Amino acid sequence: xxxxxxxxxxxxxxxxxxxxxxxxxxxxxxxxxxxxxxxxxxxxxxxxxxxxxxxxxxxxxxxxxxxxxxxxxxxxxxxxxxxxxxxxxxxxxxxxxxxxxxxxxxxxxxxxxxxxxxxxxxxxxxxxxxxxxxxxxxxxxxxxxxxxxxxxxxxxxxxxxxxxxxxxxxxxxxxxxxxxxxxxxxxxxxxxxxxxxxxxxxxxxxxxxxxxxxxxxxxxxxxxxxxxxxxxxxxxxxxxxxxxxxxxxxxxxxxxxxxxxxxxxxxxxxxxxxxxxxxxxxxxxxxxxxxx
Amino acid sequence: xxxxxxxxxxxxxxxxxxxxxxxxxxxxxxxxxxxxxxxxxxxxxxxxxxxxxxxxxxxxxxxxxxxxxxxxxxxxxxxxxxxxxxxxxxxxxxxxxxxxxxxxxxxxxxxxxxxxxxxxxxxxxxxxxxxxxxxxxxxxxxxxxxxxxxxxxxxxxxxxxxxxxxxxxxxxxxxxxxxxxxxxxxxxxxxxxxxxxxxxxxxxxxxxxxxxxxxxxxxxxxxxxxxxxxxxxxx
Numbered sequence: 001x002x003x004x005x006x007x008x009x010x011x012x013x014x015x016x017x018x019x020x021x022x023x024x025x026x027x028x029x030x031x032x033x034x035x036x037x038x039x040x041x042x043x044x045x046x047x048x049x050x051x052x053x054x055x056x057x058x059x060x061x062x063x064x065x066x067x068x069x070x071x072x073x074x075x076x077x078x079x080x081x082x083x084x085x086x087x088x089x090x091x092x093x094x095x096x097x098x099x100x101x102x103x104x105x106x107x108x109x110x111x112x113x114x115x116x117x118x119x120x121x122x123x124x125x126x127x128x129x130x131x132x133x134x135x136x137x138x139x140x141x142x143x144x145x146x147x148x149x150x151x152x153x154x155x156x157x158x159x160x161x162x163x164x165x166x167x168x169x170x171x172x173x174x175x176x177x178x179x180x181x182x183x184x185x186x187x188x189x190x191x192x193x194x195x196x197x198x199x200x201x202x203x204x205x206x207x208x209x210x211x212x213x214x215x216x217x218x219x220x221x222x223x224x225x226x227x228x229x230x231x232x233x234x235x236x237x238x239x240x241x242x243x244x245x246x247x248x249x250x251x252x253x254x255x256x257x258x259x260x261x262x263x264x265x266x267x268x269x270x271x272x273x274x275x276x277x278x279x280x281x282x283x284x285x286x287x288x289x290x291x292x
Numbered sequence: 293x294x295x296x297x298x299x300x301x302x303x304x305x306x307x308x309x310x311x312x313x314x315x316x317x318x319x320x321x322x323x324x325x326x327x328x329x330x331x332x333x334x335x336x337x338x339x340x341x342x343x344x345x346x347x348x349x350x351x352x353x354x355x356x357x358x359x360x361x362x363x364x365x366x367x368x369x370x371x372x373x374x375x376x377x378x379x380x381x382x383x384x385x386x387x388x389x390x391x392x393x394x395x396x397x398x399x400x401x402x403x404x405x406x407x408x409x410x411x412x413x414x415x416x417x418x419x420x421x422x423x424x425x426x427x428x429x430x431x432x433x434x435x436x437x438x439x440x441x442x443x444x445x446x447x448x449x450x451x452x453x454x455x456x457x458x459x460x461x462x463x464x465x466x467x468x469x470x471x472x473x474x475x476x477x478x479x480x481x482x483x484x485x486x487x488x489x490x491x492x493x494x495x496x497x498x499x500x501x502x503x504x505x506x507x508x509x510x511x512x513x514x515x516x517x518x519x520x521x522x523x524x525x526x527x
Binding site: 168171172174175177178179181182183184185186187188189190 | 344345346365366367370371375376378382384385386387391394395396398399440444
């Protein structure tokens with residue numbers, strides 16, 4: 001009885017959480033799509049963004065959501081620099097070098113954060129808005145902040161979609177993804193374009209880091225689990241589709257929500273099970289673009 | 293005498309240990325249409341890859357408008373005004389017909405060609421603007437590839453095997469557009485294995501054989517026997 005009664009609420013909370021997972025996954029998907037680089041440090045870069053926001057808030061007293069004004073440009077700059085100085089030397093026909101280098105980067109970020117911020121758990125305090133909830137019909141209640149964060153996540157993914165399909169930069173990204181050699185013959189400078197892609201991806205990581213930091217506690221070691229959820233959302237949705245990534249994130253969130261309603265210990269397990277199920281039934285993901 | 297638009301001197305190219313070009317000397321003057329013919333494996337595509345920067349060579353072995361461009365990155369060479377219609381067309385499958393054309397304009401070079409004029413040259417491309425580029429017929433895809441290259445307003449247009457895999461009547465249509473491109477002052481360099489169409493369209497011809505120039509001269513003055521010998525080698 002109690003499970004059935006909890007189900008609508010579990011699904012609702014799962015959808016809201018899934019928006020955040022999709023946001024975490026969007027940058028990963030973007031980078032893989034444009035330059036076939038699997039960024040193992042992706043989760044740690046999101047945690048780095050959470051800590052940058054923490055430092056900015058400590059220094060200025062800004063509200064976490066307003067700290068985005070500083071966090072996003074900083075993350076974008078880090079992304080461009082990281083790509084031009086390090087990652088561009090690793091991308092090529094072989095996908096192994098970027099895997100190894102970003103794995104090393106992941107270890108360095110974790111230990112760097114540990115050194116500077118200690119192993120203590122932190123949280124970004126969003127103030128009274130964190131506890132405001134709205135009652136919905138059917139005895140459901142939904143927090144204003146999770147809804148706001150979900151809307152922000154959907155807006156960011158929609159914005160990325162617009163960049164990809166309505167701008168010259170997006171055309172250049174898609175062309176490079178299709179055929180890097182001919183893209184060069186169109187006057188596209190790979191080093192710069194990849195730098196812009198990483199800047200965009202880390203700007204999205206900046207948003208994800210701040211929202212995750214408001215939603216729950218974080219510490220320097222929490223990057224890899226975030227990477228895992230991001231991978232699952234991308235693969236459930238299908239590579240190369242941003243709306244698919246959103247759907248994948250939401251499905252993962254809902255599975256975890258239902259799992260948690262059955263038994264709190266089942267939350268993560270249920271997410272992994274749904275992921276496995278999708279891999280077995282539709283290995284290319286639910287919304288994969290047709291093979292070229 | 294003014295510098296030619298393009299001049300290669302002792303141009304060599306290697307793939308690892310394999311040498312594909314053994315000292316190519318050629319030139320193209322502004323406004324000329326040049327044919328480079330040769331059998332499969334003669335080095336024609338390697339030659340174009342060197343000109344576009346996809347293969348790096350010695351800086352002074354290629355001069356474009358007087359400037360050494362050997363070893364320069366491909367995206368910089370496009371900005372100087374060399375555009376390429378690659379073999380097999382190589383359109384971007386995720387982009388629509390119009391998006392493929394627009395991407396050709398990425399270097400933002402000024403000149404006679406823009407989307408409107410390219411779609412006037414190939415009206416079918418305006419009709420099919422929103423379709424995925426690779427859903428078109430072979431001949432139409434070739435038009436997209438040529439239009440895409442023109443969008444960068446090149447001073448030198450390189451065409452690699454534009455007749456490959458197309459029906460003779462389509463090949464004739466495609467070749468009929470070359471004089472209209474040349475009329476804008478663009479120098480055109482066409483590489484072909486099949487010599488029939490290209491000899492009629494070109495001012496001058498270079499024939500490659502095993503990575504060397506085996507024959508050169510005005511298209512009108514070369515006899516079929518001379519060309520056959522240069523093309524196949526003296527066996």
